Amino acid sequence: MYAQMIESEVECEDPQKLKEFQNRIDAGDKIEPQDWMPNGYRKTLIRQIGQHAHSEIVGQLPEGNWITRAPTLERKAILLAKVQDEAGHGLYLYCAAETLGVSRDELTEMLLDERMKYSSIFNYPTLTWADMGAIGWLVDGAAIMNQVPLQRTSYGPYARAMIRICKEESFHQRQGFDIMIKMAKGSAEQKHMAQDALNRFWYPALMMFGPSDTDSVHSVQSMAWKIKMNTNDELRQKFVDQTAPQADLLGLTIPDANLEWDEHKGGYNFTEPDWSEFYAVINGNGPCNVERLAARKKAWEDGQWVRDGLLANAEKHAAKIPVAAE
Amino acid sequence: MAQEPAYFEFLCRMGDNALVLGHRLSEWCGHAPALEEDIALANTGLDLIGEAQLWLGLASDVEDRGRTADDLAMGRDVWDFRNHLLTEQPNGDFGQTMMRQYLFDAWHVCLLDALCDSSQAHTAEIAAKTVKEARYHLTRSRSIVIGLGDGTSESHRRMQTALDRLFPYVGEFFETDSIDRAMTASRIAPDPNSLKDPYLETIRSTFLDATLCVPEQEFYLSGGKTGRQHSEHLGHLLTQMQWLQRAYPEASW
Numbered sequence: 001m002y003a004q005m006i007e008s009e010v011e012c013e014d015p016q017k018l019k020e021f022q023n024r025i026d027a028g029d030k031i032e033p034q035d036w037m038p039n040g041y042r043k044t045l046i047r048q049i050g051q052h053a054h055s056e057i058v059g060q061l062p063e064g065n066w067i068t069r070a071p072t073l074e075r076k077a078i079l080l081a082k083v084q085d086e087a088g089h090g091l092y093l094y095c096a097a098e099t100l101g102v103s104r105d106e107l108t109e110m111l112l113d114e115r116m117k118y119s120s121i122f123n124y125p126t127l128t129w130a131d132m133g134a135i136g137w138l139v140d141g142a143a144i145m146n147q148v149p150l151q152r153t154s155y156g157p158y159a160r161a162m163i164r165i166c167k168e169e170s171f172h173q174r175q176g177f178d179i180m181i182k183m184a185k186g187s188a189e190q191k192h193m194a195q196d197a198l199n200r201f202w203y204p205a206l207m208m209f210g211p212s213d214t215d216s217v218h219s220v221q222s223m224a225w226k227i228k229m230n231t232n233d234e235l236r237q238k239f240v241d242q243t244a245p246q247a248d249l250l251g252l253t254i255p256d257a258n259l260e261w262d263e264h265k266g267g268y269n270f271t272e273p274d275w276s277e278f279y280a281v282i283n284g285n286g287p288c289n290v291e292r293l294a295a296r297k298k299a300w301e302d303g304q305w306v307r308d309g310l311l312a313n314a315e316k317h318a319a320k321i322p323v324a325a326e
Numbered sequence: 327m328a329q330e331p332a333y334f335e336f337l338c339r340m341g342d343n344a345l346v347l348g349h350r351l352s353e354w355c356g357h358a359p360a361l362e363e364d365i366a367l368a369n370t371g372l373d374l375i376g377e378a379q380l381w382l383g384l385a386s387d388v389e390d391r392g393r394t395a396d397d398l399a400m401g402r403d404v405w406d407f408r409n410h411l412l413t414e415q416p417n418g419d420f421g422q423t424m425m426r427q428y429l430f431d432a433w434h435v436c437l438l439d440a441l442c443d444s445s446q447a448h449t450a451e452i453a454a455k456t457v458k459e460a461r462y463h464l465t466r467s468r469s470i471v472i473g474l475g476d477g478t479s480e481s482h483r484r485m486q487t488a489l490d491r492l493f494p495y496v497g498e499f500f501e502t503d504s505i506d507r508a509m510t511a512s513r514i515a516p517d518p519n520s521l522k523d524p525y526l527e528t529i530r531s532t533f534l535d536a537t538l539c540v541p542e543q544e545f546y547l548s549g550g551k552t553g554r555q556h557s558e559h560l561g562h563l564l565t566q567m568q569w570l571q572r573a574y575p576e577a578s579w
């Protein structure tokens with residue numbers, strides 16, 4: 001449906017302008033907010049950047065779940081700083097989306113009434129401290145795979161946001177791996193927690209790249225526009241190739257009996273995630289969808305009086321200034 | 327040193343205030359009224375947890391019995407905590423959290439300023455480092471208290487409710503006991519009561535700008551900093567904070 005909409009919108013645009021636009025992208029130019037752009041480009045970017053921003057914000061919740069239970073003062077500080085970084089990522093991305101003519105409040109409303117989505121991974125529960133390690137290692141790791149190429153995306157404000165974000169994501173991944181090392185080399189219980197976390201997060205992490213999109217019209221257009229830089233399958237393969245040796249290093253077992261190095265293709269063979277589970281989670285039926293959305297709604301609704309109060313105060317002061325100047 | 331046990335107690339008071347309030351602020355992460363506030367609350371929480379590490383680290387050196395800052399944070403029970411009752415009060419709504427923060431920050435800055443001249447070099451160093459952060463916290467909490475106090479009628483009502491609810495905990499800041507007298511005698515820390523007038527002057531001017539009424543009352547609640555009688559809230563906070571360490575005492579994290 002969506003791909004069709006994009007296609008038909010592209011058809012409505014002035015062919016000459018479209019051609020010039022494509023030439024700029026092919027030449028590696030950055031598109032800036034004041035530049036002409038096709039409607040489909042704008043809409044696809046709003047959807048993509050908005051979903052990414054929402055994922056950062058909802059993504060605060062599963063890890064926020066362990067801040068008050070972190071085992072040491074240092075771990076507590078590192079985790080709190082990490083989750084704060086994610087809020088910062090959300091902020092950069094909402095700002096990038098705003099340059100396309102949609103406000104942060106509008107995007108938030110769309111998240112809360114489920115017109116917009118966020119990454120399926122954040123609908124899984126965090127059950128032990130090892131999950132803080134697994135999320136940093138696998139989820140931030142997969143996010144980096146997705147985001148590093150987007151530093152070269154054609155839309156200037158998005159590319160610049162990605163550069164800032166990627167720097168912090170690689171810290172997150174190292175910190176997560178550090179927790180995994182501690183757990184995997186720790187007591188029998190800690191090792192158990194580490195393996196259990198890997199068992200639960202492995203396939204959801206693979207799902208983060210999305211289903212195979214080699215044949216999707218939408219993806220072809222996005223790749224031509226350099227909004228998308230690689231196919232989902234390419235990125236997933238890269239992620240598995242990077243992560244499998246790390247699991248060996250930790251002495252943990254990836255929960256896939258078919259995982260094996262393929263000399264011929266120069267990468268690992270692996271089992272695809274269960275895509276029916278992915279669609280169930282995306283459509284609202286994952287283990288934590290209800291809680292995640294409820295938490296965001298509560299924060300938004302409970303915060304209304306605060307936002308109103310601060311705004312009213314700012315308006316009072318703005319109103320006073322001319323009087324004082326008289 | 328004769329004052330060592332008293333000095334240890336004093337450092338626990340400093341560390342526990344920062345730790346407990348920092349923990350309370352960390353409870354907000356992901357749930358604040360706006361992204362900017364979420365980030366700012368986490369920032370203040372982080373500063374306070376960092377400050378707690380410094381004070382409790384020094385306490386552990388002074389005690390010299392092999393208990394680390396983490397052991398102190400994760401291994402003591404309610405009666406050994408030395409934070410003021412104010413810091414352990416629940417977050418409530420955002421207004422209550424920011425009112426608690428403002429009442430604390432205004433005192434924290436007064437105290438840290440004085441501690442910069444402490445006769446104990448380590449204490450003076452920690453104070454000099456953390457007072458800069460505390461000043462920033464105060465600027466922020468003050469502007470929010472004023473913004474919401476003098477905002478809409480609802481935000482005004484909520485801020486007045488928060489002030490009325492929390493004001494009885496302010497008196498504990500200025501209570502003096504034998505520990506404080508030992509600290510004052512050895513010029514490690516100021517007499518708590520000497521901070522009272524400047525503190526009240528500071529908050530009165532803020533509440534005037536915020537159009538809020540300072541409750542006229544002499545009574546106050548105390549028992550936190552001496553450990554005599556905490557509120558019921560601290561035990562629940564520790565239940566979360568210390569759970570992992572207590573469930574797996576042999577593990578290292």
Ligand SMILES: [Fe+2]
Pocket residue numbers: 056085086089165169
């Ligand atoms: Fe992020």
Ligand SMILES: [Fe+2]
Pocket residue numbers: 086140168169172
């Ligand atoms: Fe991250």
